[in-house]
Amino acid sequence: MKRYIVIMAGGIGTRFWPSSTEDRPKQFLDILDIGKSLLRMTYERSLQLVSNEHIIIMTNKKYLDLVKKDLPELPSENILCEPSRNDTAPCIAYAALHIKSRDIDSSFAVLSSDHVIHFEQKFVTAMIKGFDYAEANDCLVTLGIKPTRPDTGYGYIQFLQDDHEVKKVLSFKEKPDIDTAKEYLESGLYLWNGGIFIWTNHSLINAFHKYTEGIIDVLSEDVKFFNTSDEQSYIDKVYPLTDKISFDYAIMEKADNIYAIEADIGWTDLGTWASLYEYSQKDDNGNVIQNDSAVVIDTSNSIIKVKDGKKILIRGLSDYIVIDEDNALLIFPKNKEQEIKASLKKFEN
Amino acid sequence: MKRYIVIMAGGIGTRFWPSSTEDRPKQFLDILDIGKSLLRMTYERSLQLVSNEHIIIMTNKKYLDLVKKDLPELPSENILCEPSRNDTAPCIAYAALHIKSRDIDSSFAVLSSDHVIHFEQKFVTAMIKGFDYAEANDCLVTLGIKPTRPDTGYGYIQFLQDDHEVKKVLSFKEKPDIDTAKEYLESGLYLWNGGIFIWTNHSLINAFHKYTEGIIDVLSEDVKFFNTSDEQSYIDKVYPLTDKISFDYAIMEKADNIYAIEADIGWTDLGTWASLYEYSQKDDNGNVIQNDSAVVIDTSNSIIKVKDGKKILIRGLSDYIVIDEDNALLIFPKNKEQEIKASLKKFEN
Numbered sequence: 001m002k003r004y005i006v007i008m009a010g011g012i013g014t015r016f017w018p019s020s021t022e023d024r025p026k027q028f029l030d031i032l033d034i035g036k037s038l039l040r041m042t043y044e045r046s047l048q049l050v051s052n053e054h055i056i057i058m059t060n061k062k063y064l065d066l067v068k069k070d071l072p073e074l075p076s077e078n079i080l081c082e083p084s085r086n087d088t089a090p091c092i093a094y095a096a097l098h099i100k101s102r103d104i105d106s107s108f109a110v111l112s113s114d115h116v117i118h119f120e121q122k123f124v125t126a127m128i129k130g131f132d133y134a135e136a137n138d139c140l141v142t143l144g145i146k147p148t149r150p151d152t153g154y155g156y157i158q159f160l161q162d163d164h165e166v167k168k169v170l171s172f173k174e175k176p177d178i179d180t181a182k183e184y185l186e187s188g189l190y191l192w193n194g195g196i197f198i199w200t201n202h203s204l205i206n207a208f209h210k211y212t213e214g215i216i217d218v219l220s221e222d223v224k225f226f227n228t229s230d231e232q233s234y235i236d237k238v239y240p241l242t243d244k245i246s247f248d249y250a251i252m253e254k255a256d257n258i259y260a261i262e263a264d265i266g267w268t269d270l271g272t273w274a275s276l277y278e279y280s281q282k283d284d285n286g287n288v289i290q291n292d293s294a295v296v297i298d299t300s301n302s303i304i305k306v307k308d309g310k311k312i313l314i315r316g317l318s319d320y321i322v323i324d325e326d327n328a329l330l331i332f333p334k335n336k337e338q339e340i341k342a343s344l345k346k347f348e349n
Numbered sequence: 350m351k352r353y354i355v356i357m358a359g360g361i362g363t364r365f366w367p368s369s370t371e372d373r374p375k376q377f378l379d380i381l382d383i384g385k386s387l388l389r390m391t392y393e394r395s396l397q398l399v400s401n402e403h404i405i406i407m408t409n410k411k412y413l414d415l416v417k418k419d420l421p422e423l424p425s426e427n428i429l430c431e432p433s434r435n436d437t438a439p440c441i442a443y444a445a446l447h448i449k450s451r452d453i454d455s456s457f458a459v460l461s462s463d464h465v466i467h468f469e470q471k472f473v474t475a476m477i478k479g480f481d482y483a484e485a486n487d488c489l490v491t492l493g494i495k496p497t498r499p500d501t502g503y504g505y506i507q508f509l510q511d512d513h514e515v516k517k518v519l520s521f522k523e524k525p526d527i528d529t530a531k532e533y534l535e536s537g538l539y540l541w542n543g544g545i546f547i548w549t550n551h552s553l554i555n556a557f558h559k560y561t562e563g564i565i566d567v568l569s570e571d572v573k574f575f576n577t578s579d580e581q582s583y584i585d586k587v588y589p590l591t592d593k594i595s596f597d598y599a600i601m602e603k604a605d606n607i608y609a610i611e612a613d614i615g616w617t618d619l620g621t622w623a624s625l626y627e628y629s630q631k632d633d634n635g636n637v638i639q640n641d642s643a644v645v646i647d648t649s650n651s652i653i654k655v656k657d658g659k660k661i662l663i664r665g666l667s668d669y670i671v672i673d674e675d676n677a678l679l680i681f682p683k684n685k686e687q688e689i690k691a692s693l694k695k696f697e698n
C-alpha cells in the first residue's frame with residue numbers, strides 16, 4: 001500500500017503576534033531561530049517516512065508562493081490549494097480524494113505544519129506502527145500525546161485500558177477546565193489530541209461518507225478531475241460549497257473505529273510565546289534570546305525575539321515577552337499572555 | 350552694525366541612543382515629535398532676530414546634506430563646513446573670520462542647534478538686550494540661564510551681584526557635585542551656562558588673539574580667501590591645523606570682560622531621555638508616548654518613542670525608557686539612564 005503524508009499548512013496564525021501575521025503565518029516562520037520554518041521542519045521530518053513525491057501540502061491559495069519558497073524541491077503538483085477557508089474536515093477530504101486518484105490503494109497520515117516534535121526517532125517509530133495498524137485494520141488511528149501536565153489548552157483522547165499496545169478510543173474531549181485536566185492526568189486514561197492521524201484512504205473516505213455528506217458528496221461530484229490539469233478549477237468551484245467544520249467535530253467525535261497509539265515524542269503545538277519559551281534553551285538567567293547583538297542586564301526568565309543585526313539594550317525585565325517585528329513591538333508580562341488577544345482589539349478603536 | 354546668528358550644528362550626538370547616531374545626530378532629529386528638527390526650531394527662532402541671509406550654520410562636512418535638506422531655504426553659502434572635528438573654539442573663530450569678511454563692522458550670537466527654548470519671546474528680548482550691550486561695550490556677553498534645580502549636568506556662571514541689569518561675570522565653573530550645585534542654587538549668584546553668546550566681531554577676534562594664537566593665527570594666515578569660492582579649500586587646508594579646544598576653555602575661562610544677562614527662557618539642552626521626558630507633555634498616566642498606534646496598559650511615568658505606523662503593545666512598565674529605531678531597541682529604567690553609555694560598550698565585545 002502506498003503511503004503518503006499530508007501536511008496542513010493553511011492556518012492564518014492569530015497567535016504569536018506580532019511575529020505571525022495573516023500575510024505570513026506561524027508555519028512559515030523560523031520561530032525557533034534555527035534557520036528553518038516549522039513547515040520545513042515538518043517536511044523534513046516527513047521525509048524519514050516517505051519520499052517527497054508522497055508528501056502533500058494542503059494550503060490556502062494565498063500561501064502558495066510561501067510554500068514554494070520554503071520547499072523549493074517539492075514537486076509543485078504536491079501543493080494543493082484550498083480556495084476558501086472551510087476548516088479542516090473539507091481539507092482532509094480533499095486530500096483523501098486527491099491521493100485516491102493517484103493511488104487507489106493507499107494510506108496517509110495528516111500532520112500539522114506548525115507543531116514541534118522533539119524526539120524525531122520516537123515519532124518515526126510511532127508513525128510506522130500507526131501506518132501498519134491502520135493498513136491492517138479498518139480504522140482511524142491517532143498518535144495520542146502522553147500528557148506531562150494538566151494542560152487546559154489541549155483536547156484530550158479517552159482510551160480503553162487493556163493489554164493492547166494500540167488502544168481503542170472511547171471519546172474525544174474538548175479543552176477541559178483545570179480540575180478536569182488534573183483528573184484526566186491522574187487517571188492515566190487520557191492522551192492529548194495532537195492532531196496526528198493515520199488511516200487508509202478507504203477507511204477515511206468511508207467515514208466521510210458515513211458522517212459528512214455535505215463534504216464528501218460535494219467534493220466527489222466529478223472525481224475524474226482529480227490529478228489532472230483541471231483539478232484546481234474544479235476545486236475552486238466545489239470546495240467553497242462544502243460544510244465548514246473541523247475534522248474533530250465532523251469525524252473523530254462520531255466515529256467508533258478510532259485507535260490511539262500513545263506517543264511520548266516531545267510534542268508541542270507551540271501555541272503561545274510562553275510555550276516557545278518553555279520549549280527553548282535558556283541562558284544562565286533563564287532568558288531565551290533570539291538576537292545576535294543583545295545586551296541584556298538584570299533581566300531573567302524572559303523571551304526576547306528581535307531580528308538579527310538589530311541591537312538591543314534591555315535592562316530590568318523579569319518574566320517578560322519582548323517581540324520586535326518591523327511593524328509591531330510587543331512588551332508584555334509572560335504570565336499575562338492570555339490577555340494579549342483582547343489587548344490587540346484596542347488597536348481597532 | 351550688522352547682526353548675525355551662528356548656529357553650531359556639527360555635534361555627533363553620542364547621547365539619545367538609539368535615536369541619535371553619528372550618521373544622523375540629535376540636532377537633525379524631530380526629537381520632540383512636533384514635525385521639525387531641533388536645528389530647524391533653532392533656525393526659526395533665529396529668524397525672529399535676523400533675516401536668513403544673516404544666519405550661519407557651522408557644521409561638519411559630513412552633515413552638509415542633512416543641513417541643506419532641513420533648511421532648504423537657507424542660502425547655501427551660509428553653511429560653513431568644518432573639515433575636521435577640532436571642538437568649538439576653532440569653529441567659532443572660523444565663523445568670526447567669515448562674518449568679518451562679509452561685514453567688517455558686525456556682531457553675532459552663537460547658539461547650539463540641539464537645545465530647546467520654551468519661552469521664545471523672552472529669549473528674543475534677552476538676545477536683543479545682549480546685542481545692544483555687546484555693541485555698546487567691548488565685551489563678551491552670555492545669556493545665563495536662571496537655575497531651577499541643583500543640576501550637576503551643567504556648567505555654572507558666577508556673577509557679581511550689583512544693581513546692573515547686565516552682570517559682570519566673575520568665573521565659569523565646570524559641572525559641580527551635588528552639594529556644590531546646591532550651594533550655587535541657594536546663593537543666587539550663579540547661572541547655568543547655556544552656551545548662548547553674543548559679541549561684536551571686533552571684541553571676539555581680539556579675545557582670540559589674546560588667548561588662542563594656535564587658532565586665530567592659523568585661520569588668519571590668508572584672510573583674502575574668506576567669502577570667496579576658494580574659502581572651503583583654504584579652510585580644508587588650515588582648519589585641521591588649529592588647536593583642538595573648547596570655546597569655554599579657550600576663551601570664557603580666561604577673558605576678564607564677560608557679562609551675563611540672566612535669562613528665564615525655559616532652556617534645556619535635552620541632554621538625556623529623562624530630560625526629554627521632563628520637558629514633554631504627559632498623558633494621564635504620566636507617560637510620554639511618541640507613536641500614533643500605541644496600546645499601553647498598566648504603564649506609567651515612562652517615555653516611549655516608536656516610529657508612527659508601528660503598532661506597540663506594552664504592559665506593566667513603570668518609569669521606563671522604550672526607544673525603538675530601525676536598527677536598535679532600548680528598554681531601560683529611567684533612573685538608570687546614566688548607565689546606558691557604559692552598557693553600550695558591551696556591544697563592542
